[in-house]
Amino acid sequence: MEISLPFEIKVADSYWARLKGLLFYKKPFTDEGLLITRCKSVHMFFMRFPIDVVFLDHSNKVVRAIPNLKPWKVVPPIPNADSALELPIGTIVKNHITEGDTIKL
Template identity: 35%
Template sequence: MIVYCNDYILAEKVRIADNFINRFLGLMGKKSLENGEGLLLLRCPSIHCFFMRISIDVIYISRNMEVLGIETLKPWSIGKHFRKTVHILELKEGAASRVKVGDAIVLN
């Protein structure tokens, strides 16, 4: 899947995690993320980075695909809570540097 934000490609190799097991396992075990690689957690309002080896950029997304919050998480940390979060996009650290709260996320 390709993810756009503000008419640019945010990531072009995004996997979907749409069930409990895929969301739970997420990026655990990954030693790195390539440029353009990410994970979209559907129907997932919060995350943790327990058992992870890498830092990631996290974008919290509303039901209407609006960016509610952005943060960089280190391994063994817990993400912030952003009200009305429905989906979460996990990207390589630094990949969300152009994203701002209020931006629209488009999936293709």
Template identity: 40%
Template sequence: MKLYVNNNLLLDNITIAESLKIRLVGLLNKKSLNENEGLLLKNCSLIHCFFMKFTIEAVYLSKDMKVLYKETVKPWRIGKLVKNCTHVLELPEGMTTGIGIGDNIILEGEKNGKGQ
């Protein structure tokens, strides 16, 4: 799945974590994220990086996919609880420099993480 920020392609390998199984595992089984991949946790407002081996960038989104907040989350840390957050996008460290508060996120494609 491709991820666009204000109609500009940012990443082309986004997995959507919709099932409980995929949401629970998240990125825990990965050693790192490639610079073109990320994970969208739908219907999720709080993340943690317990047991993770690498730092991520977290982008907190409203239900209409507007950026509410972004932060760097290191291993063994909990992300911020952001008011009105409905989804969280987990990206490789350093990939949020082109993303600002209020930006529109658009997802395009067929790939998902239903875990079936």
């Protein structure tokens, strides 16, 4: 299934933007997402709130969906992942995102 998300997706494609991610957000975001390119794993060090994370392959097909990833957790490298889409908590459940879906960006 192809899924369109109802908010803006920012792209982190430089070294610094990918490293920073959502690190300096003080409160949960609700109306945007962050696509981290060239990313097979994420960490939640120093994060202040949980998020949903969707790992995508080169064609934006979901290879792993992780709801409610809490601060200080680490997701090891995901095979076949090309990017990570960090989303507001609850997005995966609300939009019924599952492995094999395609995210329209």
